[in-house]
Amino acid sequence: MASNQEPVTLTHVLHDFDQCVDIVHRHFPLLSADIVFFDHLIDNNALERDILRPFANIQADEMHNLLMDSQFRAVTDHKKIIEGILKGDAAVFHCTSVYLVALYGPSSRAIEQSETEAVIIGPHDAFTESAFTNLSLIRRKLKSSHLKVVQLSVGEVVKCDVFVLYIDGIANMDYVNVMIERIRDIEIDIIVDSNMLVQHIDDYPNTIFPLFLTSERPDLIVSKLSGGKVAVIMDESPSVISGPTSLFEFFTSPDDYYxxxxxxxxxxxxxxxxxxxxxxxxxxxxxxxxxxxxxxxxxxxxxxxxxxxxxxxxxxxxxxxxxxxxxxxxxxxxxxxxxxxxxxxxxxxxxxxxxxxxxxxxxxxxxxxxxxxxxxxxxxxxxxxxxxxxxxxxxxxxxxxxxxxxxxxxxxxxxxxxxxxxxxxxxSYITPVAPLEFQDWKDLFIRGPFWMLKERPTQSRTRNKVRQKMKR
Amino acid sequence: MPKRGAKILRCVVLGVMVLSVTGCARSQKILERLAIDHTIGYDLDDDQKLFVTAAIINQGEGGKEVKQELITVEADSSKEAKIKLSRQTSRNIVTGQLRNTLYSTEVARKGIRRLIENLVRDPSISPRVKITVVNGSVNELLSSEFPDHPNTSQYVDHLLQKNWKNQNIPQVNVYQFTRDLLDDGIDPVAPVVRRRGDNVLVDGLGLFKDDRYVGKLSADYNMLFAMSRGKYRQGEIYIKLDYQDLDGSVMLGTVSSDKKFKVWRKRAGGFVVEMLLEVKGDIMEYTGNVPLGNSRDIPKIQQGISSYISDKMERMVAIMQEKGSDNVGLGKQIRNSISYKEWKSLNWDEVYPEVTFRCTVKTKIKSTGEIMEVPAFKP
Structure with missing residues (x-):
């Protein structure tokens, strides 16, 4: 009998997740509500806090009021519901309406040292596979509302979140737009890692040289951002892309500055x-x-x-x-x-x-x-x-x-x-050499003393050139 | 895109073909397949034919120790010698590492222009290859074994190199020799070596008239010749004082010198060339009777040194004039002071012995050492 009362969308959704044993469907007969989620994608504490406890404390007639709370987002599109569940939301079905609750919080790797880009002095934390952790690592170092984050997604079969970061007022918007455009233009079933993404957005796919710097170090990416470059974080990938890049940047390491x-x-x-x-x-x-x-x-x-x-x-x-x-x-x-x-x-x-x-x-x-x-x-x-x-x-x-x-x-x-x-x-990939920009040499071929490094790299083509005004 | 790729591939293949099929590939000179020439020596045999000795760096088959090997051949010319030499070795003879060429005095007396021309012509031979005269037989020198120096040709080469660095002998290589040979008003020189006991010795300086060896300047004149040729730095000079009441001898250290020439015409025709020499140095050793602590006596010692140097310099030029070779380059000084037309009409070979040479020396003693500090003894 109960199945007849089930809204059409719930059947649809459950049909879509047919043969997926890891899906969890919980039915609340008293409230005539259903929730559907992936157990391993959500944070159990959040589930407890946002759904289970409120549901336990109310009567059926209070349900409408509860669903007015901000954590419940009403969704009507069937595709959006599927996508939401795959992204770690819980779908709440009540009567004919469906709500998504963001409970994303899978277990992930802790922040550890970078194995490929270890430094001796300086911060030791490295990016992890979680884009939100990575964003948090950058935000912690760049506490500014000027740090803008644009969310995109790539992949036709599997959507993957990609975030484009830049500092408003420092980064040249032409680069930001080109970067966003190139990421949007990608039409591919799936991209697994940002080092793969790089090869889809670079200018010359056949060269042996990497055309974008990828790094696992937040301090490096923060310094690139403050130099007026654009950074790209991809979910599920520990390396973050920065660009535009010149050949000589690959020979610099953050601990040169420490x-x-x-x-x-x-x-x-x-x-x-x-x-x-x-x-x-x-x-x-x-x-x-x-x-x-x-x-x-x-x-x-x-x-x-x-x-x-x-x-x-x-x-x-x-x-x-x-x-x-x-x-x-x-x-x-x-x-x-x-x-x-x-x-x-x-x-x-x-x-x-x-x-x-x-x-x-x-x-x-x-x-x-x-x-x-x-x-x-x-x-x-x-x-x-x-x-x-x-x-x-x-x-x-x-x-x-x-x-x-x-x-x-x-x-x-x-x-x-x-x-x-x-x-x-x-x-140009060999920027301070051609076009010849001598003022960049003191920050690429040598590591000049800080009083000399007054301007941002010319490759960023920033409007906001001056980086320090200290008189010496 | 695939079309463009094919095009690039075609270009690359064509480029590789053009460069490797045109005969460049056979020019390989793989190190271990070479007999590397280190020193070439020229003698005359009894029939007045050229007798060539080549000291090559030979490695022996199958990983034996690398050592010097001598191969000799009789030939009419140096190129014929090369062909004949290659018949005696299992490897390719190459001359790109040639360091030294030795000429016996007999060969040098006959003129070495042809031999040197061949050195210049071959692009694999460096202009820095040394030219050395051997007093005696070259073959004997190279084939003799010196107990302390297993590799004779290398030993001779290093000996010359060291003596040149200490400014005992002028540096004479193909470049300098041909420059002096072809320049008007100067004749080349070359160091002379000979064997003495278990060592090789720099025996003096060989004087050339054009490309012919005409005689030898004793090793005592080495410093003076160096001073007459150019700026002299960081040398040492030993002087026997014989001026007024001075006696004993002085050893000057850290000597530096600079020279200038002045040329006059004699009223009766002919030229006077005066060399103005400035010598500076520190006294390293003094055995004379003048107390060095008294600075009034220093000018006297300076004059003593000056007169010694100028006497000896004049004697040296006299020896050269007697042999008819202008190794100091007096002709060059005269040539620079007169018009080209006049120089061309001058028969330099006849004029040269009649040129009067004077040497004026100004000596400056920079310090006499610690003795300056000791107060004079007063009873």
Whole structure:
């Protein structure tokens, strides 16, 4: 009998969630009310507070008054109800009307340290998978009503919330609008992570370089926002996107600013040296031992010949062999739990390295070159950028093996030409170099003392340029 | 989009083909497949034919120790020698790491212009390759074993390098030699080495008239020659005082010098060249009778030093004039003071021995050391 009295929408809804064993349907015969929700998406305390306790304390005739309370949102659209339940709302069916109560509060990961972007000093908290936690982390650091949050959703089959953040009055609205437009234009069934989202909104989908900075660190995103950039948070993803981005931003780390400026500058220069080592060192070894024996200093010549003497391969094969070995070790180490990962380090570093030299497969100077450039690649704070650079290195090694120093120069030129073509949200990817903006150099190539850093980066094209007015 | 991708791919493939099929690939010089030439030496054999000795860095098959290997060949020219040399080794002979070229005095006497031209012509040979004259046989020097120095060619090279850094000998490499050779009014020099016992010794400075070796300046003149050629920095000079009542000897340290030339015409024709030399230094050692604590006596010692240097400088130029080689470059000074037309009409080889050379030295002693502080003894 009761089922006949059930409103049509409830049957519909329950029909839609047919075969979903995790749906919870509770019937209140005295109040002639039904609630439908996902147990694991809601906060049980909120359910108790907002629905169960009020329902227990009232009579059937008071029901209408109760449903006037603000936590009950009347919804008529069937689709909206389904969506609401999937987002962690409880649907309350009473007579012919339906109400949604926001009870979202699934269990989520606590705020922890970032594993990929650890710093030694400075705040240690990192974003989690929950967009609201992430928003809260940013709001806590940016207590301003000027921080605006625009909510969008992507995914045709599965809607996922995406929030676009910017500081009103500092961010250039052109960038904000372009960002919003690009996210709106995405037509895809599902996007799982923001690193996937980035690839749908960047300007050149085929480049190996990341065109937006993604970070797990709230302090970094806050500094980008205050520099006039736009940030994008995606629900269920711990990395937050910021843009427009220039290549050189990937070589900066927030802890540059937490240290004295001289030390920060030295670290930053070290990263650029690491970049050069990563990209050219092995290639230079190949090029010199294959073509340019003249370039070797006399004292090194003897040891180099001695170490290469027993190697049966030409230098380019030798180098590729070792580079691939190192990549194997890295990939194996990344997938394994950290306890086994250490074993991989020992096996790779000592056993393979030592044995390969003794077996005469490689020269020990190449082992140094390969190891050094692998280590140098991890100095770069952004993992995505470091992977891109390591890939570019293979291209240079092959060119160096083909044409020597000429090939190396061709390769470097191609990379530079490619980089200068790239844009991020329509602004040049190599911004302070081209277009030439010297005032940005003191905040990208070095970490200037704070009294020098008076203006926001030019790439933000902000109307509000001045960041500090302190006289010195 | 796929069309554009195919186009790019076609361009890349074409580019790779153009660059690798046009014969660039065979220019590979893989390090361990090379016989790297370190030093080349030239001798004359009994038939007055060129006898070439090449010291190459050889690695031995299968991971043996890298050491020097000598290969020798008799040839008419240096290029023929290279072809013949390559028959004696399992690896490619390359000259890109060439450091030093040695010429026996007999070869140098016949003129080394042709040999040096070949060094200049080959782009793989650096202009910084040294040119050295060997007093005696080059082959003997290179094949002799020095107990403390297992690698002879490297030893000779480092010896020259060190002596040049200490300003004991002028730096003479292909660039400087050819510059002096081709310039008007100056003749090249080259250091002379020879073996003495278990060591190699810088024996002095070889004087060249054009490209022909004409004689040797003893090693005593090394400093003076360096002063006459250019600015002299951080050297040491040992002087025997023999001026008025001065005696003993002075060792000047941290010597720096600067020179200027003045040229006059003699009324009877011919030229006078005066060298104005300024020498500064500290007294490191003094064995004479003048108390250095008395600053009035310092000018006297300065004059003593000046007269010693100017005497010796004049003697040095006299030796050169006798041999007809203008290694100091007096001709260059005269050329700069007269018109080009006049210089062209001048038969320099005849004029040179008649040129009067004078050297005026101004010495300044910067300090005499701690002795200045000790008060004079008063009974």
């Amino acid at each position: 240290q004295r400026w001289v030390i920060g500058t030295a670290t930053r220069i070290l990263r650029y040296i690491a970049f050069i080592i990563t990209i050219t060192f092995t290639a230079a070894y190949v090029s010199i031992t294959t073509y340019h024996y003249e370039m070797i200093p006399e004292n090194l010549l003897y040891t180099l010949i001695e170490s290469r003497n027993r190697v049966p391969f030409p230098p380019v094969f030798e180098a590729l062999l070792m580079e691939i070995t190192i990549e194997l070790l890295r990939e194996a180490g990344a997938r394994l739990p950290s306890k086994i990962g250490q074993t991989i380090g020992i096996v790779g570093g000592i056993v393979i390295g030592q044995a390969a030299v003794q077996a005469g497969l490689t020269s020990n100077i190449l082992i140094i070159a390969v190891a050094l450039s692998a280590i140098a690649s991890f100095v770069i704070p952004s993992y995505v950028m470091s992977a891109s650079i390591r890939f570019a290195r293979f291209f240079l090694i092959v060119l160096a093996g083909l044409w020597g120093n000429f090939g190396l120069m061709v390769g470097i030129s191609v990379i530079i030409i490619h980089l200068s073509k790239l844009t991020s949200l329509g602004s």
